[in-house]
Amino acid sequence: MPVLLIAIILGIVEGVTEFLPVSSTGHLILATELLGFDANRWAAFNVIIQLGAILAIVVLYWRTFWAVLEGLFGGQKMSWLFVRNVLIGFLPSAILGFLLINNIEALLGNAMVVALALILGGVAILVIEKTVKPGNIIGVSEMPMGRVLGIGLIQCLSMIPGVSRSGATILGGLSLGVERRTAAEFSFFLAIPTMAGATTLELVKHHDALLAGSAQVGFGTVAVGFIVSFVTAIVVVKAFVHYISKHGFGPFAWYRIIAGGAALVWIAMR
Incomplete structure (x- = not known):
């Protein structure tokens, strides 16, 4: 299969799944395994193109970020609280990710871990949907520091491929009394420093391999995946926010349960 076609496929997978509670990393790993790609060759690509999906959030919410920036210069309390909450929510995964990066990378090629995490995550979503009452904390700036730190700690679970960063943070927010739309949007905003940090680490670690071009997955291929994931994510995020504002996370x-089960069957039969 041509390298550019692989990049397009993986870019679509990333753009569709990054902000849905289904695990983009898990789907990229399964796609790599299912289509017979060399997982090690595409590992850095799979992380870096996530930044394309993150850029989609910057574009979609540029008015929010602009208002926060103006508020910071104007000394507005709500803008400072917004930034504080995003940074506090990001801190636990930044520290743990730095300390455990080698252990995390060891799991990135394990399709069995992904399949089990998909199933367990699906069960967790159903339980939370049934037991947690609707939250009354509306607005990222209104979230108490303790709740924000709790969400940040829960986000650390997403270092296990298949758990889903967005799923962990959104459902963590719901469990801690945050209103549904606010929980989703905080998850989007939290993704910016989280994925920017992960991408920076990958660029530093795999700089030579990316520059190698045809011998490895080069910058041109990464650029294609980046653009595809960016465009796809814009469409998906708009639809996702509209859907969850009126419906639950049951589907x-x-x-997740069906995909994880199918993956287990496939792994057992190959």
């Missing part, structure tokens, strides 16, 4: 839970 995503059942999708």
Whole structure:
């Protein structure tokens, strides 16, 4: 299969799954295994193109970020609280990710871990949907520091491929009394420093391999995946926010369980 076609496929997978509670990393790993790609060759690519999906959030919410920036210069309390909450939510995964990066990378090629995490995550979503009452904390700036830190700690679970960073943070927020739309949007905003940090680490670690071009997955291929994931994510995020404002996460839970079960069957039969 041509390298550029692989990049397009993986870019679509990333753009569709990054902000849905289904695990983009898990889907990229399974796609790599299912289509017979060399997982090690595409490992850095799979992380870096996530920044394309993150850029989609910057574009979609540029008015929010602009208002926060103006508020910071104007000394507005709500803008400072917004930044504080994003940074505090990001801190636990930044520290743990730095300390455990080698252990995390060892799991990135394990399709069995992904399949089991998809199933368990789906069950967790169904349980939370049934037991947690609707939250009353509306607005990222209104979130108490303790709740924000709790969400940040829960986000650390997403270092296990298949858990889903967005799923962990959104459902963590719901469990801690945050309103549904606010929980989703905080997850989007939290993704910016989280994925920017992960991408920076990959660029530093795999700089030579990316520059190698045809011998490895080069910058041109990464650029294609980046653009595809960016465009796809813009479409998906708009639809996702509209959907969850009126409905629950049940369909995503059942999708995870079915996809994880199918992956287990496939792994056992190959």
